[in-house]
Amino acid sequence: MAQRRKKPTGAYHHGDLRAALLTTAAAVIRERGLHGLSLRECARRLGVSHAAPYRHFGDKAALLGALIGEGFRGLLAAGHAAMEGVADPEARLHAYGVAYVQYAVDAPEHFRVMFGAELEEKVMEPADTAAADEAFELLRTSVAALLAAEGRGDEDPLPGTLAYWSLVHGLATLLVDGRIPAEHLAGEGAVERLTRGVLEHWER
Amino acid sequence: MAQRRKKPTGAYHHGDLRAALLTTAAAVIRERGLHGLSLRECARRLGVSHAAPYRHFGDKAALLGALIGEGFRGLLAAGHAAMEGVADPEARLHAYGVAYVQYAVDAPEHFRVMFGAELEEKVMEPADTAAADEAFELLRTSVAALLAAEGRGDEDPLPGTLAYWSLVHGLATLLVDGRIPAEHLAGEGAVERLTRGVLEHWER
DNA sequence: TTCGGATGGTGACAGTGTCAACATTGCCGG
DNA sequence: CCGGCAATGTTGACACTGTCACCATCCGAA
Incomplete structure (x- = not known):
């Protein structure tokens, strides 16, 4: 109190x-x-x-906008923390992916506002939209780095970025919305195991 | 009028x-x-x-529940229609995936209610929840069929189902929420091209 | 033909976002 | 040291919403 x-x-x-x-x-x-x-x-x-x-806050939407900013800053921080010290491009990408899903599960209230509140860009502060852009940029550069490491540095990283984002974002969304039974989230490191499982499924 | x-x-x-x-x-x-x-x-x-x-409708939530039912029945119909006449298990799965994303883009209002309205199961009619379950079952059996065709019929289809669902659902969600620039949706068959592109990216 | 259930209307209540007008406070220049 | 100004908080109002109780109308079956 x-x-x-x-x-x-x-x-x-x-x-x-x-x-x-x-x-x-x-x-x-x-x-x-x-x-x-x-x-x-x-x-x-x-x-x-x-x-x-x-x-x-001039508006309820302004409050939500600030919450969105907080959320993206948190996601970004989680991503950076997870990738810190990891050198291999693919491992870095996967670390970000796991951090993405983990953040959604840990901070569902922020995640829901970030992607569930239908509000126009107009009401958001530049600093908050910038955070969102940065989070996307981090993903983009990580994919680009992986491509470069594979000798495909001249390819457009955007399709890959989209594919990776879709996969991770889909998993996060389904988890947050309770679409995936909670038993999949039981135990220590369950989110990481689940996420890596999904990622590896596509890289067989 | x-x-x-x-x-x-x-x-x-x-x-x-x-x-x-x-x-x-x-x-x-x-x-x-x-x-x-x-x-x-x-x-x-x-x-x-x-x-x-x-x-x-006894409730606003009841209206939304009915809308959700409509949505899942529509998704199911779109899936069946897209898979009709397709024999190859992988082609069937991809057809469903494309239909999933296409339905989200075509009926964003239903899609948003289906996955964006945070309502408890309690308020939904059995017929409506059944439709949702059926849509999931169709995906599950499709994945199982693919596994069987690959001689891995004894594996649990659930991880693969989750992986496939995550990918497709993530793409659909990002599109509906306007997270992916509209230019990616311009032109005839853009959704199909985009979806197949994302799927193929993971199957290189 | 009549009557009851299904459907629609009226009015009320509490809760919400939002604004204008007013009150209190901390602080900064004289 | 103090007086006033901008920041912050309060009060009261308005329109809108979900929801309910009660009343009105209508269709079809007995």
């Missing part, structure tokens, strides 16, 4: 309502799903008036 | 409001997205009172 304002002043101001709104929104989405999110509910949980969020 | 009641009686009864609601809802989703759908808007478009839909 140690939230709300750093210094116990008048308590009129919250302290960091913007950040609190983002984490609260994520929590609500995790509990009630994306369509169960309401700004008023977030405000209520934070003990703040129903219109307070509008001091920080 | 030739809708509303078959016989021009008192016009108090609509004629087939249930069916009209389903097509109208689909239209609204296509225009405004899934979160832009409201029962009242549908009722308004059909010239009917705001509570009339409740005579046919």
